[in-house]
Amino acid sequence: MFFARVNTRIVQLASMLVLLFVSTMACYPEHNQSTFDPHGPVASRQLDIFIWILIGGTIVTVLVLGALLYATFKYRRKDENEIPKQVHGNLKLEILWTVIPAIVVLGFSVASINTLFYAADTPDSTENPLTLEAIGHQWWFEFRYPHPNDASKEIVTANEVYIPIGEPVRINLESVDVIHSFWVPKLAGKVDMVPSEGNYMWFQADGPGEFFGQCAEYCGSSHSNMNFKVVAVSRPDFDAWLMRQASTVIESSDPLASEGAATFKSAGCSGCHALKTIVNTGSKGRVGPNLAHVGSRRHLAAGMMDNSNENGTVNDAYLQENLRQWLIDPESIKPGNIMSAQAAVYVDPNKSLTEKQISALVAYLTSLK
């Protein structure tokens, strides 16, 4: 029998080598969206499942590929006239290699179901998990938090999600147009944002950090350009951030910024971009991201442009440069975006923003901390 002849040591060694190769070549936990660097229980358990199957798959591969290569070399034709024994099959063997794989795959699949249910919703022990709404737009993410002091209101922000460390966070997923997907690899596997389906997911960040997220369901022209960040901070910091997000915009005294505030209205920006951050729960969103606190965001254009320093704080110079670039030519950053497709200042050459208007707007938006 073949199995008696297999040297299990060789199989173990070969499997180890393969896994070592794969892990050194393929695992980059330090990369921004690596699934090998879980920072929360959901991603962690999902990775565990993957590792188990990887080990099992490697062993199977080594065994089967080994047998294939062995047979290919050993049974090469030596004599042009040789006719080997005409074996038609071996029922025992065939039953064996039906039943054993069946048991193995059933074992794996049933064992994984636990994790499936775990990932589906916040643990039963959680009372009143922080629940926020994530709404997909082409091509940015709208986030709404329940107002801590008023159940009938929500706080609206965009593209950056702050969460408190160590607490389960439930995300209700929705979309205003096509199917998107909410994916932050280091915290959890993805769930799609399907219009009117009422999907939800949860995750938890075990420690502080800024975690990269990306839309993971093809959603049109700028699907590639639809990123978001999940920022995990301590509870107090989270509460402070939320209150700041809820606060009204403080108009700057800087004359250029004031001019920018006026331009914001006259150029039509306020038609799509709200500056009011508190809305009724469940109310219809705006076409464009809320900009009330855009000056405090670490990225612009749904994660496409980086405003931040090494330590994560916002660098005003970067922010201004990015805002300027965006305002001059949004289409070059986000092909197909609704702003360049529909806003009068981009559609009508007579209404294009002047250099002065752009500078004013940049100053104004930067001031919206």
Place this chain on the structure above:
Amino acid sequence: MSTFPLAIPRPVHPTGLWNWLTTIDHKKIGILYGVTAFIMFITGGIEATLMRIQLAGPEQDIVSAGTYNQLFTMHGTTMIFLAIMPMGAAFFNFVIPLQIGARDVAFPRLNAFSYWTFLAGALMLKFSWIGGATDAGWFGYAPLTSIDQNPGTGIDFWIISLQVLGIASLAASFNFIVTIINMRAPGMTMMRLPLFTWMTFITAILLVLAFPVITVALIELTFDRYFAFNFFNVAKGGSVVLWQHLFWVFGHPEVYILILPAMGIVSEVLPTFSRKPLFGYATVVLAGAIIAFMGWMVWSHHMFTVGLGPVANAVFTVTTMLIAVPTGIKVFNWIGTIWGGSLKLNTPMLFSLGFIAMFLLGGVSGVMHAVSASDAQQQDTYFIPAHIHYVLFGGAIMALMSGIYYWFPKFSGKMFDEKMGKIHFWLMIVGQNITFFPMHFVGMDGMPRRIYTYVEGMGWDMWNGVATFGVFILIAGFLVFIYNMVISWKNGDKAPSDPWDGRTLEWSIPSPPPEYNFKEIPVVRSLDDWWATKQGSPHKEVPVSGGSGEEDGHDIHLPQPSYWPFVVAIGILIGGYGVVFNQLIVPWALASIGTFIGFVGVYAWSLEPVNDPDENQGH
């Protein structure tokens, strides 16, 4: 001589273009399919190459976002519907009647019709690049395909092409089901069928049952787009997930439609070049049938992240994992076939062995996706195209290459250059792994699919570069292949009837076969009957209809060529364009004209006898 209803003479064109346009000979139709499919494969390859060049580095501008999105959509649609499926059809056409001891298929004109309709669909799809090709993915998820999101004609051409291709596929499937059941030589029971024929039979049944589902999905999408119906209209309570269900109920059996014929080819090649029978013939047949059956129970594994809920996801995890079992059985049986054999490692054999290795890897990554819990991280990342290309490129395409080399002597009458064949093999297997293995890495590293670019600093640069490099190795391999095919067909050594010491009936007749295939229909006494004959149990010939023992086939009655399949296909082509351009001059005018031509063709066809009774027949 007149064709009854329209007094149009029956075509009599022994050679030339008209011969090819009116042929109903399965061997010629097979060649038409093969050449067309290969050309389409090249177009799909160009689309892929452009994609890979764009992704070789971060933030590149080689193609725009819009173009890239069209490229990946057209690449997927082309490779599945215009390359792999028709390549399979090329083999069904050429090989099946020869393997079952028949002179042609059950419905020769329907066969020709299938090819011309396929060509119509292929042309409609490829020419849609002009004016903007579809860019919603080969799977066309609603509501991205709605008229609001996608008002251009690209989606419409995609829809109509698929419907036209569906007609072609269905017609061919009906034909092969009847042929395989009803036209087997005496003594060829179902369990003596060559495995390739068995897999084709199962594939045809799958097609017959699966295609109508996507037909309905596409009709529903068409009605939403053209007439404001509500199938996928969320505002009126419709569900976009319904599209996904309908698509994947078709889509999953479709992948088995792609792979089962390939597995059938491998199941022929391995025994031939091992000089041993297929290990566990009955088991392999049964495994194929079980895969086809279970293939209906796994579709939602394509929808693990859509929010079906953990119960549904758990069920589909289990069913999907279970389908690995019959697949595994085949792999083990193949190894059992070569085990203890006398292996000739020539080009077709290398490709089949390569298939096993590559398909194994693809199968393992498939098992990784099967588990919904971990698939949540893998879905919609490059991990999935890694799996796809291992099973479809390293898998199906390699097996089809194996088949091309294996049957090349039979259909061309020449031997190919073995050295070039081996070079092709090595370039392909090395190129395949360099191109597609890194996709596993970047997928698990968080790179989503269907993105036209990625920013610097994500860490994906190197492996994307490597993958693109691999593409050029693949291209080199294909250039060698094309050169080999052309040179060998023109100048290769003359091929004997049985260059490989084969086991099945096609090797018992000359290369290339005469028009009538078999001078005398053989009586089959066992599995691998030709091998058995050569080993010393000669089979009894049966005289062909006509009675007298003819020597050179002059009394063999063959079906005659016809114009009507081509005419109906033209009607469908015009009709298809008419549906997309339905406001041209007079609303629905072009579509009506196409329909009318189609009806005239069908009418004339149905009244045309298979053979004109007065016509002098034979070759």
Place this chain on the structure above:
Amino acid sequence: MSQEQISTNHGDHEDTATGLNHRKMLMWAFLGSDCMFFGSLIATYLVYKGKSLVGPMPMDVFDIPVTSVSTFVLLMSSMSMVLAYAALKRRNIKAFRIWMVSTAIMGATFVGFQVYEFSSFANYHVHFECSEIAQDIDQEKLVKPAHEDLYQKQCLNPDGSVDSAHHVDEKVALKPQTNLFGTTFYTLTGFHGAHVTLGIVWLLSLFFLSFKKGVITPEKHLDVDLAALYWHFVDVVWIVIFTVVYLFGVFPGF
């Protein structure tokens, strides 16, 4: 080995591997695919059943007595189809022609009923006295959804009392664009009607061809047999549609 001339020139024994005729097998394979076709349309209908956001609903528009009559006509057409085939085999060409025409006429009648139904749905009108509906509600009688909906909107005064004198007269058209019910209903029954129409064309073709010498003969009965098979299939599909769409549509709880 007559692998070319497939029509039945050998009595009823076919020179095929199974003894069955190629074209008959082809028709069965085709009907298998058509099963999946209708199955997908019916599945879509069932998925969306009860999910329409606005009316009219099945209970509003369906007229079961009328549709039962058209169903009966279609079923009878299958019977006349059987009689036509039997007549041909019996060499009674005259009877064959009569039964073929009858089948076609009954099929056309069915399609006529469908056309009437579609147009009545598209022109669906709700009119009632508020007092009638108020009474029905009091007596806990079944009130149709569209009536209920309009009653709520038009018959109730701000203080909740009933405006008995008010007469409601509204067009509540059911078009494919109206709601999910319209979309799925028209598509499913429309495709069925198209299948019936194609069948009628086929039957009439056979009828007219029977006047041409030698085209439709008792020996060539397969040509009629194939049409009959198709016709019966279309009939069976209707039985499923009638049950699932119409009957299940009007009984609450389904």
